[in-house]
Amino acid sequence: MHEMSLAENLLQIFETSAVTQNFRHVRIVVLEIGKLSAVEPDAMRFCFDIVMRGTLAEDAVLDIIETPGAGCCRNCGAVFAMDALYGLCPVCDSPHLQITAGRLMRVKDLSVE
Amino acid sequence: MCAICGCSGTLIAKKRPARGEGALTFRLPQTSKSDDPEQVDKVQLRVIQVERDLLAKNNDYADINRQNLRERGIFALNLVSSPGSGKTSLLVKTIVALNGELPLAVIEGDQQTEHDAERIRVAGAKAVQINTGRGCHLDAQRVGQAMAQLDLQHDSLLLIENVGNLVCPAGFDLGEAHKVVILSVTEGEDKPLKYPDMFCAADLMLLNKCDLLPYLDFDADLAIEYAQRVNPKLQVIRISAKSGEGMSAWLAWLKAGCATASDA
Numbered sequence: 265m266h267e268m269s270l271a272e273n274l275l276q277i278f279e280t281s282a283v284t285q286n287f288r289h290v291r292i293v294v295l296e297i298g299k300l301s302a303v304e305p306d307a308m309r310f311c312f313d314i315v316m317r318g319t320l321a322e323d324a325v326l327d328i329i330e331t332p333g334a335g336c337c338r339n340c341g342a343v344f345a346m347d348a349l350y351g352l353c354p355v356c357d358s359p360h361l362q363i364t365a366g367r368l369m370r371v372k373d374l375s376v377e
Numbered sequence: 378m379c380a381i382c383g384c385s386g387t388l389i390a391k392k393r394p395a396r397g398e399g400a401l402t403f404r405l406p407q408t409s410k411s412d413d414p415e416q417v418d419k420v421q422l423r424v425i426q427v428e429r430d431l432l433a434k435n436n437d438y439a440d441i442n443r444q445n446l447r448e449r450g451i452f453a454l455n456l457v458s459s460p461g462s463g464k465t466s467l468l469v470k471t472i473v474a475l476n477g478e479l480p481l482a483v484i485e486g487d488q489q490t491e492h493d494a495e496r497i498r499v500a501g502a503k504a505v506q507i508n509t510g511r512g513c514h515l516d517a518q519r520v521g522q523a524m525a526q527l528d529l530q531h532d533s534l535l536l537i538e539n540v541g542n543l544v545c546p547a548g549f550d551l552g553e554a555h556k557v558v559i560l561s562v563t564e565g566e567d568k569p570l571k572y573p574d575m576f577c578a579a580d581l582m583l584l585n586k587c588d589l590l591p592y593l594d595f596d597a598d599l600a601i602e603y604a605q606r607v608n609p610k611l612q613v614i615r616i617s618a619k620s621g622e623g624m625s626a627w628l629a630w631l632k633a634g635c636a637t638a639s640d641a
Contacts, residue, residue, distance in 0.1 A: 266544070266549075273434055273435070277427065277431075287425075291422050302544065348573065349577045350608070359606055360609050368430065370427075370429060371428070371429050372426070373424055373426050374425050374427055375424050377420050
C-alpha cells in the first residue's frame with residue numbers, strides 16, 4: 265500500500281503550493297499515473313480520501329489520467345506500446361527493451377480557491 | 378451530481394480547461410438544509426499547473442544521500458525481498474564471513490521491533506533500526522537520518538535491509554548504488570513474473586536457501602530465466618546463508634563494488 269505514502273506526499277505538495285500560490289482549499293486534483301508505474305488508481309483513490317480528511321483538500325475530486333506505456337528495443341531500435349514492464353520486441357524478439365513512457369506519477373494541475 | 382466522481386457537488390465546466398486557461402466553477406455539496414439553488418455556495422476556482430512528481434521529495438533526499446555516500450567512498454546496497462527470504466540471516470553470515478575485512482554498517486527496516494538490528498549487532502556490526510510503523514517501505518529521508526546516526530566510515534560498506542515487501546520498496550530510491558533482490562527457493566519460480574517491478578529495479582539477484590533444493594520441486598534455472606526475462610541485465614548468484622554455497626561469489630561482488638566506490 266505505497267499509495268498511502270504517495271497520498272501523503274501529495275498532501276505535502278498541496279500544503280507547499282498553498283503557501284507559494286496563495287490558496288486555502290483544493291477542489292479538483294488532476295494526477296497523471298503511468299500504466300507501468302506500479303500505482304493502482306483504485307488504491308490511490310481510496311488512500312486519497314483517507315489522507316485528505318480534515319485537510320485543505322478534504323472532499324476534493326481526484327481525477328486520474330492513466331498515461332500509456334511505451335518502449336523501444338535496444339537491439340533493433342523499434343518503438344512500440346508496452347502494457348507490462350517486460351516483454352519481447354515485436355520486430356526482432358529481443359528481450360532487451362527500454363521503457364520510454366508510462367512510469368511517471370505526477371500532479372498535473374490543481375483547481376483551488 | 379458531480380460529473381467526475383458522483384459526489385454531491387456540481388462541476389459546472391463540462392471539460393478540463395486547457396493549460397493556462399482560467400477558472401472552473403465548482404458548486405460545493407449542499408451543507409444547508411435549504412433546497413433553494415440560490416442558497417448553494419458557488420465559487421470560482423483557479424487552475425494552477427503543478428507538474429510535480431509524486432516521488433519528487435523522496436528523490437531529492439535520495440540525491441542528498443547519494444552525494445553524501447559518493448563523497449565518502451561508501452558502497453551502499455538496498456536489499457529487498459518478500460518477508461522470510463532470509464535477508465537478515467544472509468547479512469549476519471556476510472558480516473561474519475567478512476570478519477572485519479571491510480568496515481561496514483547496517484540499516485534495518487521493519488514495521489516494528491528492534492530484533493533485526495540486535496541480530497546484526499551480535500554479529501559484530503554497527504546497526505540502526507528504522508521502524509516504519511504502518512509504512513511498507515523505507516524512504517530516503519529516514520535512511521538519511523539513520524546514516525547520520527551511524528557515523529559512517531570513509532570507504533566502507535553500507536547494507537540497507539528494506540522492509541520485507543516485494544512491491545512498494547521498488548519505487549523508492551534511497552540513494553543506493555544498487556538494489557539487490559533476494560529470492561528464496563521456498564518461494565515460487567514465477568515470482569519475478571508476478572512482481573516484475575522489483576526484479577526490474579534490481580541489478581543483482583541472490584537466489585537464497587539453495588541448500589534446500591534437493592528437498593523441493595523448485596526449478597532454479599527456470600526462476601533465473603524468468604528473472605532475466607524481466608531484466609536481461611540482472612546478475613544472479615546462487616547462495617545459501619546456511620551452507621555457505623555461493624558466499625565467496627557474493628563477497629567478491631561486494632569487495633569489487635567497494636573498490637569502485639572508494640576509487641570514484
